[in-house]
Amino acid sequence: MTSKTVLVTGATGLLGRQVVKAFASHGWTVKGTGFSRADGSSILKVDLSNPAEIEKVLDDVKPQVVVHCAANRFPDKVDADPEGTRRLNVDATRAIARRCARRAAVLVYISTDYVFPGRPGDAPYEADARPAPTNLYGVTKLDGETAVREEFEGAGEGGEGGEAEARSGVGVVLRVPVLYGEADRNAESAVNCLMDVVERAAQGERGRVRMDHWALRYPTNTEDVARVCYDVASRYLAEKDKSSLPRVLQFSSEDKYTKYEICQLFGEIKGLPIDRIEPNTEGNDPTAAVQRPYDCHLSTRALRDLGIEVATQDFVGWWRRECRAFRH
Ligand SMILES: NC(=O)c1ccc[n+]([C@@H]2O[C@H](COP(=O)([O-])OP(=O)(O)OC[C@H]3O[C@@H](n4cnc5c(N)ncnc54)[C@H](OP(=O)(O)O)[C@@H]3O)[C@@H](O)[C@H]2O)c1
Numbered sequence: 001m002t003s004k005t006v007l008v009t010g011a012t013g014l015l016g017r018q019v020v021k022a023f024a025s026h027g028w029t030v031k032g033t034g035f036s037r038a039d040g041s042s043i044l045k046v047d048l049s050n051p052a053e054i055e056k057v058l059d060d061v062k063p064q065v066v067v068h069c070a071a072n073r074f075p076d077k078v079d080a081d082p083e084g085t086r087r088l089n090v091d092a093t094r095a096i097a098r099r100c101a102r103r104a105a106v107l108v109y110i111s112t113d114y115v116f117p118g119r120p121g122d123a124p125y126e127a128d129a130r131p132a133p134t135n136l137y138g139v140t141k142l143d144g145e146t147a148v149r150e151e152f153e154g155a156g157e158g159g160e161g162g163e164a165e166a167r168s169g170v171g172v173v174l175r176v177p178v179l180y181g182e183a184d185r186n187a188e189s190a191v192n193c194l195m196d197v198v199e200r201a202a203q204g205e206r207g208r209v210r211m212d213h214w215a216l217r218y219p220t221n222t223e224d225v226a227r228v229c230y231d232v233a234s235r236y237l238a239e240k241d242k243s244s245l246p247r248v249l250q251f252s253s254e255d256k257y258t259k260y261e262i263c264q265l266f267g268e269i270k271g272l273p274i275d276r277i278e279p280n281t282e283g284n285d286p287t288a289a290v291q292r293p294y295d296c297h298l299s300t301r302a303l304r305d306l307g308i309e310v311a312t313q314d315f316v317g318w319w320r321r322e323c324r325a326f327r328h
Contacts, residue, residue, distance in 0.1 A: 003027060003028060003029045004028050004029070004064050004065070004237070005028065005029040005030075005031065005061060005062065005063045005064055005065075006023045006028050006029070006030055006031070006063055006064070006065040006066070006067060006233065007031050007032075007033065007057065007058070007061050007063040007065070007066045007067075008020050008023070008030060008031070008032045008033070008066075008067045008069060009032075009033050009046075009048060009066070009067070009068045009069055009070040009096070010033070010034070010068070010069030010070030010071065011032025011033055011034050011038075011043050011069070012032070012034030012035070012036075012037035012038060012043055013034070013069055013070065013188075014179060014181065014183060014188045014189055014222055015069050015110065015179060015222050015225060015226065016032060016034075016067075016069040016070070017182070017222075018181065018182070018222040018223050018225070018226035019067050019069060019225075019226045019229050019230075020032045021223075021226065022223075022226035022227055022229065022230040023065075023067075023230055023233075026230060026234075031044060031057075031061045031063070032044065033045070033046040033048070033057060033070070034046075034070075035047060035048075035070075044057060048070055048088060048092035048095075048096070049084070049087040049088055049091065049092055051092075051095045054092065054095045054096055054099060055099060058096075058099050058100075058103065058105075062103075063105055064105055064106065064237055065105060065106045065107075065108070065233040065237060066096060066100050066105055066106070066107045066108070067108045067110070067229050067233065068093060068096055068107060068108065068109045068110065069110050070088065070092070071088060071089050071110070071141070071144075072084065072085040072088050072089060072137075072140075073112070073137060073141075075135065075137055078135075078136050078137045078140070079136060082136060085136070085137070085140055086140055086143075089137075089140035089141060089143070089144050090140050090143040090144050090147060093109060093144035093147050093148060094144075094147035094148075094150075094151060097109070097147055097148045097150075097151035097152060097171050098151045098154075098155070100151075100152075100169060100171065101151050101152045101154070101155035101156075101169050101171065102155060103169065104168045104169035105169050106169065106170055106171075106172070106233055106236045106237050107148060107152075107169075107170070107171040107172070108172055108174055108229055108232055108233055108236075109144060109145065109148045109171065109172070109173050109174070110174055110176065110225075110229075111141045111142075111144065111145050111173050111174065111175045111176075112137070112138065112141045112175060112176065112177075113125075113175055113176070113177040113178075113218075113250075113252070113293075113296035113297075113298050114133055114134075114135065114137060114138035114141065114293065114296065115131040115133050115138050115141055115142040115145065115175065116129065116131055116132065116133070116138075116293065116296045117132045117133070117134050117291070117293060118134070118215070118292075118293020118294050118295050118296040119291070119293075119294065120294045120295065122295070123216075123295040123296060123297035124297040124298065124299040125250075125296065125297065125298055125299060126299045126301060126302075127175070127246065127248040127249060127250050127299070127301070127302040128248070131145075134290060134291055134292065134293060135290070145173045145248070148171040148172075148173060149171065149173075149247060151171065152169065152170060152171040152247075155169070168242065169242075170236055170242040170245060170247075171247065172232060172236060172245070172246070172247055172248070172249060173247065173248045173249065174225075174228065174229065174232060174249050174250070174251060175248070175249070175250040175251070175298055176220055176225050176250075176251050176252065176298075177217065177218045177219070177220055177252050177253075177296065177297075177298060178190050178191055178217050178218070178219055178220070179191070179219070179220055179221070179222050179225065180192050180219045180220070180221060180222070180315075180318075181221045181222035181223055181318075182222065182223070191217075191219045191262060194211075194259060194262050194263050194266060195266050195270075197209060197211070197263060197277070198263050198266040198267050198270065198272055198274060198277070199270070199272065201263075201272075201274060201276040201277050202267070202270075202272035202273055202274070202276075204276065207276070208276050208277075208278055209276060209277050209278065210277075210278050210280040211259050211260040211263055211277050211278065211279060211280060212258060212259045212260060212280050213258045213259070213260035213261070213279035213280055213281045214258060214280065214281050214282065214283045214294070215258065215259070215292060215293065215294055215295070216256055216257070216258060216294065216295040216297065217256070217257055217258065217259065217262075218252045218253050218254065218255060218256055218257075218297055218298070219253065219255060219257065219262070219315055220251065220252055220253040220255075220312060221253070221312060221313050221315075221318060223313070224251075224253070224312045224313060225251060227309075228251045228303065228308065228309075228310075231308045231309065232249060232303075232306075232308065235306060235308065245306075246302050246305075246306070248302065249302050249303050249306075250298035250299060250300055250302060250303065251298070251300055251303060251310065252297065252298040252300060253312040253315065254312070255312070255314070255315040256297075257315075258279075260277065260279040260280070263277050265315075265316065265319070266319070269316075269319055269320055269323050270323060
């Protein structure tokens with residue numbers, strides 16, 4: 001059997017680490033890239049904001065598949081460095097897509113439910129619903145989606161590498177909602193970090209804490225997303241006529257919680273009181289310029305139509321197991 005090769009960007013991150021494991025467990029040759037946390041041996045250090053480094057890593061690794069996880073996705077960091085965020089989330093994505101199209105590789109670009117406005121009554125969003133992000137992070141991820149589409153379409157229309165070659169490559173967007181799972185630090189995930197909030201509140205460290213009890217979230221496990229990345233990549237790679245494959249897919253769990261409800265659950269699992277955490281049910285001020293998304297629930301129909309499994313592990317069960325393992 002000839003081993004297939006995948007390049008995973010953001011392999012030091014919350015999702016990328018699981019994507020590496022998913023492909024490795026199927027016998028693929030896996031090369032991961034990271035930046036500040038890359039060790040330079042098992043994980044290559046590649047600054048994706050430098051197109052020459054992208055070119056070099058693709059030349060060296062020659063992957064059939066690239067799963068592009070790297071991004072700046074922390075809202076405070078995005079707002080503090082809009083230009084750097086654009087360089088990574090948009091320009092690097094375009095550079096990767098251009099080179100994947102030229103090489104006839106399959107590119108899976110991880111995007112977000114925050115490309116949608118999440119107005120009450122809108123959800124669930126189908127993959128072809130009209131995006132309208134409400135924050136800079138969502139804008140840059142949507143621009144990344146556009147870059148992927150444009151680069152593959154451009155290559156198919158006679159870009160470098162020729163039409164026939166480009167026809168066998170494909171760029172696909174995979175949108176996912178808020179992620180949780182195995183983390184080096186709880187702060188890595190907007191869900192895991194609520195465990196720290198619950199523990200600190202129980203110790204009375206920060207007085208009373210207000211926690212959002214309005215917006216709906218669908219926490220999705222990184223291991224499940226990684227399995228879907230593998231299924232999508234192998235399906236798209238195997239398909240001879242790639243022209244009929246959808247270019248945008250969405251994956252989400254059906255576990256629906258507000259952040260306050262997640263805190264309640266964590267308190268119950270850990271046996272900790274959460275009386276210092278107050279539910280905040282204030283929605284958007286309708287006169288505010290920026291409206292926060294209320295519900296960005298993603299429909300998984302396009303994945304199901306491809307025959308790809310969309311079942312996820314149970315949120316409560318995962319956390320009960322995780323907390324038991326942590327105690328021992
Ligand atoms: N986490 C979520 O809740 C969530 C929700 C929806 C969508 N997503 C999307 O899922 C994808 C993966 O997110 P994640 O949570 O795994 O992100 P993450 O944990 O923040 O990891 C980000 C990755 O990007 C790498 N990176 C940062 N700057 C870089 C640069 N200049 N050059 C090369 N690599 C660089 C980081 O490397 P170092 O750490 O080594 O510097 C890290 O591996 C992203 O595209 C994100 O938009 C995430």
